[in-house]
Structures are given as structure tokens and as C-alpha cells.
Amino acid sequence: xxxxxxxxxxxxxxxxxxxxxxxxxxxxxxxxxxxxxxxxxxxxxxxxxxxxxxxxxxxxxxxxxxxxxxxxxxxxxxxxxxxxxxxxxxxxxxxxxxxxxxxxxxxxxxxxxxxxxxxxxxxxxxxxxxxxxxxxxxxxxxxxxxxxxxxxxxxxxxxxxxxxxxxxxxxxxxxxxxxx
Amino acid sequence: xxxxxxxxxxxxxxxxxxxxxxxxxxxxxxxxxxxxxxxxxxxxxxxxxxxxxxxxxxxxxxxxxxxxxxxxxxxxxxxxxxxxxxxxxxxxxxxxxxxxxxxxxxxxxxxxxxxxxxxxxxxxxxxxxxxxxxxxxxxxxxxxxxxxxxxxxxxxxxxxxxxxxxxxxxxxxxxxxxxxxxxxxxxxxxxxxxxxxxxxxxxxxxxxxxxxxxxxxxxxxxxxxxxxxxxxxxxxxxxxxxxxxxxxxxxxxxxxxxxxxxxxxxxxxxxxxxxxxxxxxxxxxxxxxxxxxxxxxxxxxxxxxxxxxxxxxxxxxxxxxxxxxxxxxxxxxxxxxxxxxxxxxxxxxxxxxxxxxxxxxxxxxxxxxxxxxxxxxxxxxxxxxxxxxxxxxxxxxxxxxxxxxxxxxxxxxxxxxxxxxxxxxxxxxxxxxx
Numbered sequence: 001x002x003x004x005x006x007x008x009x010x011x012x013x014x015x016x017x018x019x020x021x022x023x024x025x026x027x028x029x030x031x032x033x034x035x036x037x038x039x040x041x042x043x044x045x046x047x048x049x050x051x052x053x054x055x056x057x058x059x060x061x062x063x064x065x066x067x068x069x070x071x072x073x074x075x076x077x078x079x080x081x082x083x084x085x086x087x088x089x090x091x092x093x094x095x096x097x098x099x100x101x102x103x104x105x106x107x108x109x110x111x112x113x114x115x116x117x118x119x120x121x122x123x124x125x126x127x128x129x130x131x132x133x134x135x136x137x138x139x140x141x142x143x144x145x146x147x148x149x150x151x152x153x154x155x156x157x158x159x160x161x162x163x164x165x166x167x168x169x170x171x172x173x174x175x176x177x178x179x180x
Numbered sequence: 181x182x183x184x185x186x187x188x189x190x191x192x193x194x195x196x197x198x199x200x201x202x203x204x205x206x207x208x209x210x211x212x213x214x215x216x217x218x219x220x221x222x223x224x225x226x227x228x229x230x231x232x233x234x235x236x237x238x239x240x241x242x243x244x245x246x247x248x249x250x251x252x253x254x255x256x257x258x259x260x261x262x263x264x265x266x267x268x269x270x271x272x273x274x275x276x277x278x279x280x281x282x283x284x285x286x287x288x289x290x291x292x293x294x295x296x297x298x299x300x301x302x303x304x305x306x307x308x309x310x311x312x313x314x315x316x317x318x319x320x321x322x323x324x325x326x327x328x329x330x331x332x333x334x335x336x337x338x339x340x341x342x343x344x345x346x347x348x349x350x351x352x353x354x355x356x357x358x359x360x361x362x363x364x365x366x367x368x369x370x371x372x373x374x375x376x377x378x379x380x381x382x383x384x385x386x387x388x389x390x391x392x393x394x395x396x397x398x399x400x401x402x403x404x405x406x407x408x409x410x411x412x413x414x415x416x417x418x419x420x421x422x423x424x425x426x427x428x429x430x431x432x433x434x435x436x437x438x439x440x441x442x443x444x445x446x447x448x449x450x451x452x453x454x455x456x457x458x459x460x461x462x463x464x465x466x467x468x469x470x471x472x473x474x475x476x477x478x479x480x481x482x483x484x485x486x487x488x489x490x491x492x493x494x495x496x497x498x499x500x501x502x503x504x505x506x507x508x509x510x511x512x513x514x515x516x517x518x519x520x521x522x523x524x525x526x527x528x529x530x531x532x533x534x535x536x537x538x539x540x541x542x543x544x545x546x547x548x549x550x551x552x553x554x555x556x557x558x559x560x561x562x563x564x565x566x567x568x569x570x571x572x573x574x575x576x577x578x579x580x581x582x583x584x585x586x587x588x589x590x591x592x593x594x595x596x597x598x599x600x601x602x603x604x605x606x607x608x609x610x611x612x613x614x
Contacts, residue, residue, distance in 0.1 A: 020456075023456055023459050023460065024452075024455075024456070026459045026463070027452075027455035027456060027458070027459050030246055030247075030250060030455060030458060030459065030462075031455070033243065033246075033247065033430070034247065034250070034430045034433050034434055034437075037247075037426065037427055037430035037431075038430055038431070038434050040427075041423065041427055041430070041431065055240050058240055058243050058426070059238045059239070059240050059243070060238070061243075062237060062238055062239070062240075062242065062243050062246075063234070063237050063238050065243075065246050065459065065462060065463075066237045066242075066246070066462060066463055066466035067233075067237055067463070067466075068459075068463075069459035069460050069462065069463035070463045070464075070466075070467060072456075072459075072460060072463075073460045073463045073464045073467075076460065078460050078461070078463075078464045079203040079204070079205055079206075079464055079467070079468075080203060080204045080205070080464070080468065080518045080520060080521055081201055081202075081203050081204070082198050082199060082201070082204070082516065082517060082518065082521070083201060084199065084516055085199055085200065085201060086201075094201075097200055097201040098201060100200060100201070100202070101200070101201045101202045101203060101206070104197070104202050104206055104207075104210060105202070105203060105206045107210075108206045108209050108210050108213075111213070111226075111229065112209075112229060112230070112233065115226045115227075115229050115230030116230045116231075116233065116234070117230075118227075118230050119227075119230050119231045119234065120234075140234075140238060141234065144233065144234050144237060147463075148233070
């Protein structure tokens with residue numbers, strides 16, 4: 001099945017490589033989350049020694065797990081989209097709807113990126129930290145902002161591929177990452 | 181303009197955006213933000229927008245989602261589904277409809293370690309469809325039983341939809357998992373009854389294969405001990421209060437990993453695939469949940485849920501009638517919306533109505549998952565159907581839909597039973613956590 005990535009070429013490979021790097025980092029955080037939780041369960045139940053700050057560690061790792069994969073999820077168009085309208089309108093109209101969806105996605109992510117640094121800065125100014133462990137919250141804002149930035153880049157990349165592909169007369173019904 | 185009118189406009193805008201191919205998460209986020217701003221001002225709306233993703237992303241309660249997703253991905257990579265199908269096929273061999281029963285049984289068992297209906301549909305299409313075709317089944321019955329069996333994946337614990345409902349409605353995951361257990365067993369039985377009827381119809385040209393001996397059947401059943409252990413420890417651990425849901429999901433993931441390594445099925449590349457899959461699904465779900473919270477903040481400000489409660493009270497309708505209307509509404513909505521989207525959009529609006537009418541929120545969670553299940557196999561947006569079609573492009577969509585149609589009787593019968601006898605869902609959690 002054509003993926004539409006033909007329109008991306010080398011740029012796509014680089015985009016995929018960078019975003020996959022972030023996804024793998026998130027995977028590592030997930031593996032650590034399993035290990036920390038298992039260690040806590042085993043030590044608590046077998047020796048009565050719970051791992052101090054398990055909640056803090058899991059919450060810190062969660063930030064990496066959920067934010068760092070968002071970029072690749074957008075590149076793959078893994079987000080839930082209702083495409084009933086495809087059956088009722090022409091291919092060109094579907095193309096316009098896809099552009100519209102991507103533009104709104106970019107606008108929303110841009111809005112998030114514009115407003116998220118404020119609480120991040122507050123966390124830095126007030127030196128907020130986790131309750132049990134000395135984990136400063138502003139450090140955790142870094143993966144959060146990086147993930148959102150990667151997501152915005154992925155959406156803009158898909159938008160660029162879609163517009164370039166249409167301009168060259170390539171099928172627009174199946175833009176980058178679209179598999180449904 | 182009143183807040184209620186703003187709320188109605190917001191709902192309409194949301195539906196328009198969703199049907200205009202805007203991702204469900206983005207549509208909810210945009211409507212939530214601008215709706216909030218319309219009522220409370222942009223300053224407040226942007227403060228909420230800026231802080232909600234981090235608050236949600238570092239919430240311990242949400243960590244259960246990526247861990248259960250990982251458990252399912254590792255279980256798939258470890259080849260559990262194929263082993264399950266082989267074992268259940270041996271048990272039902274020599275019987276009319278044997279491979280179809282095997283598909284149903286393996287789907288239910290795989291759903292018990294996987295939690296995702298789409299994963300079950302994709303896996304069973306690859307494994308069971310060729311077997312059923314070889315046995316002489318027509319594509320209608322084969323695709324129908326796969327789609328129906330796969331839909332069990334979201335009801336049988338660990339169910340991702342139930343976890344998401346628990347987060348949105350602030351309910352206990354433990355109680356929800358306990359409440360879903362009996363209905364999921366009943367639904368499997370109901371599907372079995374429908375299957376028995378279909379398998380014994382005159383137009384079924386199945387060639388019944390010779391049956392396995394009793395020894396072989398027992399060995400096949402015993403071969404499933406690892407999977408039973410995985411489900412028993414992770415989900416049973418929740419029921420018995422050994423673990424919290426997050427801990428249970430971590431134990432399940434670890435167990436699936438060990439199972440894959442011990443059985444030499446989990447190579448580096450498969451593990452890599454499983455982790456990437458878990459991360460992408462979790463990220464996607466996370467964005468949806470964040471945006472759903474933005475949307476629900478807006479819904480609360482609109483006072484729509486309370487207006488809805490007052491309006492239904494003024495109708496003097498009985499709670500059962502209200503619930504039947506709601507179920508009908510959900511079934512219609514399920515024809516167009518994806519399950520997760522449906523739960524996230526509607527729960528903030530209808531939850532106060534359901535609780536106000538005297539229904540148990542845990543019971544409602546089970547009912548909601550059942551109607552979502554119906555939505556997975558009903559046209560035009562039946563995600564299970566699309567997954568089967570993607571795996572078997574030579575089967576026309578219309579044939580798959582016709583194949584699923586008789587199986588719809590089972591969840592509808594269970595829904596009616598649940599409305600008439602709520603204790604079917606509630607007695608087990610009541611017994612466990614009294």
C-alpha cells in the first residue's frame with residue numbers, strides 16, 4: 001500500500017530517525033517503570049522494604065513515556081480520526097479536509113507550545129520538586145516541551161508532504177502515514 | 181448568550197470538526213479551550229491549557245495505561261495468540277464449528293491478556309481465517325466470528341476502555357475490572373450460542389475434521405498454564421487486593437516479557453517492535469485523555485449536565501427508560517464514532533445524569549463498554565471490520581458486515597439483561613470489596 005511517504009524522501013528518513021530516537025527513549029523509560037514497580041513489589045512483599053519514592057520515579061518516567069512518542073504518533077497519523085466523510089465527497093474534497101485537519105492540529109500544538117513554558121518557568125522560579133525525592137519539576141518539563149515540539153514538527157512535515165504531493169499530481173487520498 | 185447555549189454550540193462544533201476529519205483529540209482540545217475562553221476568558225483558558233498536559237502526564241493513576249498496553253504488545257510478540265488458538269482448536273476438534281469455536285475461545289483468552297480489541301482482530305485474522313477457510317467455512321461466517329470474538333477484548337479485563345472510563349469518571353479500576361468479569365463470560369457464552377446456531381445451519385459447508393483424543397485435548401488445555409498464570413497473577417492480583425492497577429500492569433508486562441524470553445519467541449527486534457507499539461499507542465491515548473479533560477472542564481462550566489438532569493427529571497421518566505434511551509443513543513453514535521472518542525466525549529455530559537438517575541457508575545462503565553463493543557462491529561465505522569478487511573482485502577466489507585450481523589444479538593441480549601438485572605455486573609465487585 002502506498003504510504004504517501006514517497007513525497008518525503010530523504011527528509012522523511014531523517015524525520016523518522018529523529019522521532020524514533022525519542023520513541024526509543026520513551027520505551028526505555030517504560031522499561032524502567034516496569035523495573036522500578038517490580039522491584040518495589042518484590043522488596044515490599046518479600047522483605048518488607050518498599051523502594052522509597054516509587055511513586056515519584058514512576059510519575060517522572062511517565063512524562064518521558066507519554067510525551068516523547070507523540071511526535072512519531074503524529075508522523076504515523078496514529079491519532080483517532082473519523083473518516084466517514086471520505087465515502088461521500090470527492091477526492092479533492094478529502095484532500096482539503098486532510099489539510100484542514102493538519103492545519104488545526106498544528107494550530108492546537110502551537111497554542112500548547114506557546115502556553116506551556118509559563119508553568120514550566122514557574123516550576124523553575126519556585127524550585128518545585130517531587131514530594132519524596134529531590135527531582136526538580138523543571139527538569140521534567142524538558143521532555144514535555146520537547147515532545148510537543150516534535151509533534152508540531154511532525155504535523156508540519158506531513159502537511160508539507162501532502163501539499164507537495166498534490167502539487168505534483170500524486171494521489172492525495174493517502175497522505176504520509178495514512179493507513180486507514 | 182447563556183452558558184448552556186455556549187455548551188450546545190460547543191457540542192455542535194465538536195461534531196462538525198470530528199466529521200471534518202480533524203483528529204478527535206485535537207477537536208476536543210480546540211473546542212474545550214475556546215469554549216472555556218468564551219465562558220471564563222482567554223487568560224484562564226490558556227492557564228489551564230498550559231498546565232493540564234504536564235499535570236496529566238505526570239499523574240501516577242495514568243501510568244496504568246502504557247503498562248497494560250505494553251503487556252498486550254509483549255503478549256502478542258511472544259506468540260501467545262497462536263498457542264491459544266492451537267490449544268482451543270484441539271479441545272473443539274471433531275465438532276461441527278470446531279475452528280470457529282476455537283477462534284471465539286482464543287479471542288476471549290487473548291483478550292484477557294491483551295486488553296485491545298483491535299489487536300485481537302488483527303491477530304485472529306492472521307491465524308484463524310486461513311484455518312477456517314481451509315475447513316470450508318464461507319467468508320461471512322469466518323469474518324463474523326473473528327469480528328465478534330475480537331470485540332470481547334475490550335470487555336474482558338484488562339480493558340483499556342474501562343481504564344480510560346475509570347480515569348474520566350474517577351472510578352475504581354479494581355471495581356470496574358471485577359464488574360466486567362461475569363458479563364464478559366456471559367457474552368462469550370452468548371456468542372457461542374449464536375455460533376452453534378450458525379454452524380448447524382444447512383448452508384454451512386464445513387468439512388468436520390477428525391477429533392483429537394482426550395489425552396491430546398487435556399495436554400492442549402494444560403499447555404495454556406502460562407497464560408492462565410499471567411492472567412491469574414496480574415488480574416487476579418487486582419481482585420485479591422495484592423496489587424494496585426499500575427502494579428498489576430507492571431507485573432503483567434514483566435510476566436509477558438519473561439514468557440516470551442523463556443519460550444524463545446521474544447527476539448530483540450520483536451521486543452523493539454512491542455515497545456515502539458506500546459509507546460505510540462500510549463502517546464496517542466494520552467493526548468486524547470488530556471484533550472478530553474480540557475473538553476470536560478468546558479462541559480462543567482456550561483452546566484449542561486445539570487440542565488440535562490433537570491430536564492430528564494421534568495419528564496418523570498423511569499430510570500430504566502432513561503437508560504434505554506441512552507443506550508439507543510450510544511448505539512447510534514457508535515455507528516459513527518470510535519469507541520475511545522465516544523467514551524471521552526459523552527462521559528462528562530452523561531455521567532451526572534446516570535448517577536442522578538440512581539444508576540451505579542461501575543455498572544454504567546460495563547454497559548458503556550458493551551455499547552462501544554457494538555460500535556466496533558456496526559457500519560459504517562466498525563474498527564474491527566476495518567482491521568479484518570486490512571488483513572483479508574479479498575473479503576468485501578459488505579460480506580463482513582453481513583457475517584457480523586447475527587452476532588449482534590449476543591451483546592444486545594446481554595445489554596437488556598444488564599438493565600433488567602444490574603447485579604450480573606455488581607455482585608462480584610460487591611462481594612470482593614464489601
